[in-house]
Amino acid sequence: MSDLLLLGLIGGLTLLLLLTLLAFAGYSGLLSGVVVSAGSPPIHNVTVAYKFHVGPYSETGRLFTESCSISPKLRSIAVYYDNPHMVPPEKCRCAVGSILSEGEESPSSELIQLYQKFGFKVFSFPAPSHVVTATFPYTSTLSIWLATRRVHPALDAYIKGRKLCAHPRLEIYQQDQIYFVCPLARQGDFYVPEVKETERKNRGPAEASDTQMDGTGADTMSDTSSVSLEVGPGSRETSAATLSPGVSSRGWDDGDTRSEHSYSESGTSGSSFEELDLEGEGPLGEPRLNPEAEPLGAAKWPREPSTPEKGEE
DSSP, X not given: OHHHHHHHHHHHHHHHHHHHHHHHHHHTTTTOOOXXXXXXXXXXXXXEEEEEEESOGGGTHHHHHHHHHHOTTSOEEEEEOBOTTTSOGGGOEEEEEEEEEETTOOOXXXXXXXXXXTTOXXXXXXXXXXXXXXXXEOSSHHHHHHHHXXXXXXXXXXXXXTTBOOOOEEEEEETTEEEEEEESSSGGGGSOHHHHHHHHHHHHHHHHHHTOBOTTSOBOOOTTSXXXXXXXXXXXXXXXXXXXXXXXXXXXXXXXXXXXXXXXXXXXXXXXXXXSOEEEEOTTSSEEEOTTOOOOOSXXXXXXXXXXXXXXX
């Protein structure tokens, strides 16, 4: 009798533990629906303090911890530039930090100096007119793990299905919500200077090999030689159909800053948000794009071939 009682007690405790784990997972967002829509951004223009990271996105936790430890009350932000499904983990690029100010408000010089003291850099992101966005509950650390495995696939499907050019990927941790934002306009203004530098370094060896001279001294540019496309300077109001996300008025040169594996390659084409029907109002009172709009037809710009190469961010 005592053995049966002991087994029943163990079974009851096991069941209670499982129910507790399920309840915690539900609290963290396991059962929350993921709704992707297009419209106005959830935040205005922001000034951020960030650190640039090249490597697996799973290693960015220390950067979040570092930025939060400096000023715990500030919102955290991350900008992911490469698609981890196509890029080796050691080459994925992102910027992680804190939002110092939003809108017309300017960050205090003391706050800027505090972050700079710990090696952070300061950069400003605009408020694009239209974005692809989604939200997910942020109630525990498990919420982050669940979000990366549920929201990003939904974003990928939405962007690909409507043939949109939406990049890079932003995550904004605000109170009890995680905002996922993919700009459809002014995309080049979300690329920090380090991204341009990595593109320049990656292009260097390839460009050098293309201009090697043959034995007679003639340039070996043949029909199979690679051709570098030059894109003229874009304005800060560049549309979602723009070819190069890195072209802006920040003083970068006019080359294409887009990696062949970046999120700018995620869409099947670069259709502009202007071709979509507007319906309702977005978070900031601007017209919201119809999330049920049919996929767009012909693309304004043909997509350059990409070379397929980890899990979610």
